Amino acid sequence: MNIPENVEQETMPERLVRSAYRAMPWLLGFAMAAAVFSRAYIIRHVHTSVSPK
Amino acid sequence: MNVVDGVIRLMDGYPLYGDPEQPPFDIIQYSPIHYYITWACVEMLGLEHDRPNSIYMVNRVVSLLANLIMLWVLWRLGVHLRLELWLRLLLMGLMFTWMHEPFFSRPDSVYQLCCAVFLGAALRTLGQGKLSWASAMRLGLWSALVLFCKQSGLGPVLAVGLGFLLTADRQTTFRYASGVLLFNVLFLSALCLLDGWHNVYSNLVLGNVNGFGWPWFAFDPREPYIGMGLWVTPAALFIGWRYRKLFSTQSVFLFIAAIVMYVWAFVTATKVGSNMNYFMEHWLVCAIICVLFISRSAGTLPLLRHGLALALCAIVLLRATWFTKVFVFSGYPPDEIANYNDDLAAIDELRAHGLQATDAVFVVGEHSFIDQALGTRAWMKMKDIIRQSQSNLVLDHRILFDPERNGQLRFLLSADSTAFVKLEKEVFTGFHPSFRPAGAQLTSAIAEPSRRAWCGSNKSWIGATLCCGPSGSGPVLGS
Incomplete structure (x- = not known):
């Protein structure tokens, strides 16, 4: 990502984009953790398939 | 369920592929690697099929572990491609959340792991100039593992071959083809010696003749195009071609691989009983194209770059929400x-x-x-x-x-x-x-x-x- 050397000169859209990029690793990490948890959750279910009917 | 039936055959001492027209009249539709891995785990744990849910559990654990190892492979691939941390996470998140039900307890998970290693190895060799014999043999081994996880692995193997043919010299293509032929013939010979060529043919070829249908494309566009992200296909193909100079030597190779795998997936997914999982290798290539573009276009093309990044992150978040909602909060019927x-x-x-x-x-x-x-x-x-x-x-x-x-x-x-x-x-x-x-x-x-x-x-x-x-x-x- 591009972080300007002088952050104070950033416009509002640029600041928003920079904040969004900074948040992305956290968002993606959280989403993946939730998805992995969901996969682990269904392991013990009694079902011939993996989809709820 | 039919995958568990294959594991049970091995548990009862039957060969994996028997004569479908003789008792117990089983048809095993997929290549053997996932069955043998699951069977080995079941045997190590000393489980019996009189409580079949235990085999389902082992099957699901094997699949999930294969998915997690695949994430590690993608992480390593991201390091090799010099992707930023969040782009590596984006690539991993896309692939993990795209892997829906067919990846939870079927050969698709181990297959997808082998595909990721195979494609990663092919991408690495592109940066090394000529393909050495050692690299060709490694690629040949992985191609056999891909094909012997699932027959549809023929698509990625052909796509990589065509990619080499059009982007590398003839010697590279020849060595790749030699490695692929050598290991696949070896694997096939071993399987036929083990179970008999007629049984292997009856199960793996005739057992898959299910007829033609294409409900995944024609009737409900929400599922393949929106829910599963098939819209990424035109985006990745456009970017892969229009901005190919950004990716150097890998661009044409990835573009060719994406097209070949899309055509292959479209054809194979028209078999009755198939699912959107046939597009996963294609999506892997598309995801690599997209994250490479986002990484290499820093400082240029801000609208396209930010828009694509936002859309791909939204896919990961939406798919993860769907996973959690369906499998944790909706739960299963109490009966x-x-x-x-x-x-x-x-x-x-x-x-x-x-x-x-x-x-x-x-x-x-x-x-x-x-x-x-x-x-x-x-x-x-x-x-x-x-x-x-x-x-x-x-x-x-x-x-x-x-x-x-x-x-x-x-x-x-x-x-x-x-x-x-x-x-x-x-x-x-x-x-x-x-x-x-x-x-x-x-x-x-x-x-x-x-x-x-x-x-x-x-x-x-x-x-x-x-x-x-x-x-x-x-x-x-x-x-």
Whole structure:
């Protein structure tokens, strides 16, 4: 990502984009953790398939 | 479910691929690697199929572990491609959340892991100039692992070959083709020696002739195009070609691979019974193209770059939400455990009414735990495959019910008191019950008096013995 050397000169859209990029690793990490948890959750279910009917 | 049936064959000492037209009439549709891995884990844990859910659990654990190892492979690939941390996470998140139900307990997970390693190895060799013999042999080994996880691996193997043909020199292509041929012939020879070439052909080729259909593309665009992200295809192809100079040597290769894999996936997904999982290799290439573009276009093309990044992150978040909502919060109907226990209780009742260790059982209906708890003693478990089959496999169902030819088949179970057996266009009737739960009504025309029926449990399983009829009298269930 591009972080300007002088952050104070950033416009509002640029600041928003920079904040969004900074948040992305956290968002993606959280989403993946939730998805992995969901996969682990269904392991013990009694079902011939993996989809709820 | 049919994957677990394959594992059960191995547990009972049968070869994975047997003759589908002989007892127990199993059809194993996929290449063997996932079956053998799951079987090895089941054997190490000392599990038995009389409690079949334990095999499902092992199967799901193997699949999830394969998915997690694949994430590690993608992380390493991201490091090799010099992607930023969040782009590596984006690539991993896209692939993990795109892997829907077919990846939870089927060969697709191990297959996808092998595909990721295979594609990663191919991408690495592109940056090294000429392909050495050692690298060619490594690629050949991985291509065999891909193909022997699932037959549709032929698509990625051809795509990489075409990529080499169009982007590298002839020597590289020749060495790649040599490695692929060598290892695939070796693997195929070993499999044919183990199970017999006729059985391998009957299961892996004829067992997959299911007919043509394309509901995934034609009828509900929300599922493939929006829900599963098939819109990424045109985006990745546009970017892969229009901005190919940003990716250096890998661009044309990735573009070719994406197109070949899309065509291959589209063709193979038109088989009845297939799913969007056939597009996963294509999506892997598309995801690599997209994250490479986002990484390499920093400082230029802000609108396209930010828009694509935002859209891909939104996909990961939406898919993760879907996973959590469906599998954690929606949960499963409470009667699932009751049904499971009813199925197992039905077997205990059968034993109480004379089921011997050498007797075989036919269960009317599809997807019952009884089939798996009985293992290879349950005949013709894969009725859904047989129903869909357009080949000539197992079409003469009279063989199944002929006491002269199949004397081991003694019991028939049905959950419906007015059931009859309908296989393809044949309907088998003539059923005499000897015991059933209170309230269950059988409206049968009585067949031979020597045949007896059984009912039990909340599911009202009904049973009949089959072996006592006169020769040539035919099958017995119905009303």
